[in-house]
Amino acid sequence: MTETAPLKRADFRPSSLDKLSECSWFASTSGGNEAAARGDAIDLAFRSHSLTYPRSAEPFCLADEDKPAVEWAVEQTRRLAGEAIAVTAKQLCKVDVPNFEKPGEVDALVADKYMHLDLKSGQKRSYRLQQAAYALGLMDRYFTDYWTVFLLYCDQRETQRLTFTYEEAKGLIEQARVEYDHPQKPTVNEFCSWCANFERCPTQRELAGSALAVSEAAIDFDPVLADPQKLGRFLDGCKAIEEFQERAKKHAKAEMLEGRIGAEGWKLVNKKGAKFVDVQEVLTHLSTAAIAQSVKTLSRDKYEAACAFDGTEPRPDLIKQTGGSVYLIQTKAKKPTNNEQALGARTKTDQPASD
Numbered sequence: 215m216t217e218t219a220p221l222k223r224a225d226f227r228p229s230s231l232d233k234l235s236e237c238s239w240f241a242s243t244s245g246g247n248e249a250a251a252r253g254d255a256i257d258l259a260f261r262s263h264s265l266t267y268p269r270s271a272e273p274f275c276l277a278d279e280d281k282p283a284v285e286w287a288v289e290q291t292r293r294l295a296g297e298a299i300a301v302t303a304k305q306l307c308k309v310d311v312p313n314f315e316k317p318g319e320v321d322a323l324v325a326d327k328y329m330h331l332d333l334k335s336g337q338k339r340s341y342r343l344q345q346a347a348y349a350l351g352l353m354d355r356y357f358t359d360y361w362t363v364f365l366l367y368c369d370q371r372e373t374q375r376l377t378f379t380y381e382e383a384k385g386l387i388e389q390a391r392v393e394y395d396h397p398q399k400p401t402v403n404e405f406c407s408w409c410a411n412f413e414r415c416p417t418q419r420e421l422a423g424s425a426l427a428v429s430e431a432a433i434d435f436d437p438v439l440a441d442p443q444k445l446g447r448f449l450d451g452c453k454a455i456e457e458f459q460e461r462a463k464k465h466a467k468a469e470m471l472e473g474r475i476g477a478e479g480w481k482l483v484n485k486k487g488a489k490f491v492d493v494q495e496v497l498t499h500l501s502t503a504a505i506a507q508s509v510k511t512l513s514r515d516k517y518e519a520a521c522a523f524d525g526t527e528p529r530p531d532l533i534k535q536t537g538g539s540v541y542l543i544q545t546k547a548k549k550p551t552n553n554e555q556a557l558g559a560r561t562k563t564d565q566p567a568s569d
């Protein structure tokens with residue numbers, strides 16, 4: 215393998231813990247990504263719309279289709295807080311956690327109930343270590359040894375309750391610190407495509423190389439199909455190649471748009487965008503009955519946005535689901551346990567985003 219730049223590592227901070235537990239070498243891409251920007255806008259809107267103490271004055275730009283999700287989260291916060299005060303101001307929601315250099319930040323704090331809430335957009339996944347860190351800091355602040363967390367998955371409209379004793383949260387964070395201080399070999403996981411190390415990650419390079427080696431010997435493909443272990447490894451490699459391919463295409467396209475060659479044997483082609491009509495304009499010459507006749511369904515998001523516009527609650531009995539489909543996803547890879555596999559690369563830490 216060719217010599218590459220050293221890998222970066224995420225700082226040891228609450229919001230990185232769950233990703234670092236999957237791979238010691240995870241590092242966030244600088245500037246975040248689209249999903250992170252959407253999460254920040256939802257977070258600010260939630261703070262601003264929570265009619266709690268004190269009102270946030272921070273500006274935010276929330277897409278119309280995300281408004282129902284924020285309204286749901288505000289409603290859940292009120293319901294879970296009950297008579298108690300839910301504090302959402304950023305400054306008051308900062309949490310100092312023992313052994314962390316910088317404070318973290320929860321989305322809503324209900325101190326009277328020894329509880330905090332954290333709003334999550336996007337896919338559901340584990341946030342246990344992040345929440346254990348916040349719980350630990352808050353238990354220290356309020357001199358208690360038991361804490362409750364509610365995660366509000368606003369896209370799924372689901373809540374998840376986590377509880378921690380002081381000892382449990384402390385144990386989880388101490389273990390996370392030990393693992394951070396003794397990094398293992400990079401381990402493939404669901405966060406790889408967001409990792410700043412992807413292109414120079416030795417594990418991803420090995421995987422891509424092994425898939426290419428098998429493809430070249432395509433005549434021996436049957437043994438790969440017949441062996442679940444080989445097939446799994448082959449698919450891991452293909453996944454790595456797909457990600458490299460996307461990045462290579464993006465790079466070539468950017469070069470070509472600048473007037474350079476980009477990639478030999480490739481060229482840019484224009485694809486026209488989909489045609490559409492503006493509903494408000496159509497209503498000037500068609501009846502609503504005619505439109506309803508041709509538009510048979512609305513997406514759930516559009517339905518909820520329409521309800522929010524009309525100031526009415528969405529009716530769950532009207533929301534239906536299509537049959538779905540079966541597809542493959544990569545499960546968590548087995549972590550190496552041998553300390554000898556610890557990577558000898560030099561490290562440098564990346565700049566933390568706010569927690």
Ligand code: SF4
Nearest residue numbers: 237400401406409415
């Ligand atoms: S790309 Fe490599 S370093 Fe980054 S999370 Fe995946 S395995 Fe770890």
